[in-house]
Amino acid sequence: MPSYAPLDVAGELLDLLRDTTTEPRPDTQLEALSLAVAADLPVLLWGEPGIGKTAALTQLAESLDLPLTTVIASVHEPSDFSGLPVIGDDPAVQGVPMAPPDWAVRLVRAGRGLLFLDELSTAPPAVQAALLRLVLERRIGALRLPPxxxxxxxxxxxxxxxxxxxxxxxxxxxxVHLQWTHDHEVVVRGLGGTWPRATLPRLDPERLTGAVDLARRAVCGLLTTRPTLVHRLPSGESGRGGPWPSPRSWDMTLRLIAFATAAGSSREVLSLLVRGSVGDGPGLELLAGLDRMELPDPEELLADPAGAALPERGDLRQAALDGVVEAVRRRPERSRWDAAWTLLVRALETGAPDLVVVPATALAALRRAEWDVPEAIERLAGAVDLSRRADRATARAVAAAEAGR
Known part of the structure; x- marks a missing residue:
């Protein structure tokens, strides 16, 4: 029977524990991270200790086939990022070059890589100041990191x-600030040996021009109507240490919208990226503006109500129907009024019935005396009546609950 050294057996066991696989799995925060990396923007992951930030970066580097260089910011001096002065033979003539650290030299030689600055929030202010040029200009001493x-x-x-x-x-x-949290199912499946695979989202070449146009219209449209959002430094110290709007962060936001649009990413992913660049308030205003830009033209819906494609999301569908009613209100004609009823029937057949209640009530109020009641109203009457009865039942339940307190 062969003899084994104790540590050899331990090594075999460790190899078995490290033997894990990956699988494609929808992961909103991982997709947001991958998109920001693809857009060549610095990303900051915020999360409690042990949540898996370092593991996610390691897996991302492996998936992208990028060498990972980890630098613990809090254990370095400012000179480690700004460079150490090297005095030559004639500094008065040649100057004093700033020598970069060895990890920066390795990255330049490799020409590619993923630089991971860990424990950033424990770096003292002097080190944070030295990091400014590295993060924005990619310069360390006399070296410039490659693209x-x-x-x-x-x-x-x-x-x-x-x-x-x-x-x-x-x-x-x-x-770009991303809040990193753990997903219970991902952790359990990962501990079982299978982790989600981090991949760069595929950018559709056919969407590139449209994506840039959409991003520019969205950002410029918001800042034109809300000029105070161009630069707004938070008053609180904690707010200043997070995402906030500035010309620089709006430029990052524009880039992220273009990348997310070209990749066909979900609204959840786009929301993480936008709010992580300019903050929750400005980010939500921008997302609302994007929603309005994606609404179908009411006139196009009225021109072909039977074949109209209505938004799937409930809030967008409601806004589209309200827009149609408003279009009929601005130019009330019998044919347009009838077309609007046909569109409401289509909305009833393809979505939640309660979404047609308010538009149907508003549309009915626009009827002229000489206009006959269309047959479509009969198909909508049941949904409207049912919704109103549900509202009355809810009101009675709330009143009864308050009376019993």
Missing amino acids: GVRIVAAANPRSSAADGWELSPPLANRF
Whole structure:
């Protein structure tokens, strides 16, 4: 019987534990991270310790076949990022070059890679200041990182960071901020040996021009009507250490919208990216503007109500129907009124019945005395009546509950 050294057996067991596989699986935050990396924007992952930020970056680097370079920001000096002065033979003539650290030299030689700046929130202010040029200009001392290098950082909230600091506003404004959380099912399946696979979303070449046009119209349209959002530095220290609107972060947002649109990403992914660039308030305003831009033209719906394609999302469908009623109100004609009823019937057949109640009531109020009641109204009457009875039943239940308190 062969003899084994104790550590050899332990090594075999460790190899078995490390033997895991990956599978394609929808993961909103992983897709958002991959899109931001594809867009060549610095990303900052916020999450509690042990949540899996480092593991996600390791898996992403493997999936993209990029060498991963990890730098713990909090254990470095400012000179490690700005460069160390190297005095030559004649500094008065030649100057004093700033020598970069060895990890930067390796990245330049490789020409590509994923630079992971870990524990960013525990880096003191002097180190954060030295990181500004690295994150924005990709410069370390006399070296400039090649275009094939992507930058991702990770940080713990100040409440859970060891000797944590708030990020300085200039450094925070250079990142796309993503809140990293764990998914119970992903963790359980991963511990069973199968983790989700991180892949770069496929950009559709046919969508590129339209994606850029949409992104520019969305961002420029919002900032034209809301000029105060161009630059708004939060008043609180914690807010300044997160995403906030500035010309720089709006440029990042524009790029992310174009990439998400070209990739056909979901609204959830786009929401994470937009709010992670300019903050929740401005981000939600921009997303609402995008929704309005995607609404179908009411006149086109009235021109072919039987074949009209209505939005699938309930709120967008409601807005589209309200727009049709408003179009009839602005130009009330018998043919347009009838077409609107036909469209409401189509909405009833293809979506939630309660969405037609308000538009149907408003449309009925536009009827002229000489207009006959269309047959379509009979098909809608049941849905309207049922919705009203449900509303009355809900009101009675609420009143009874309040009376019993």
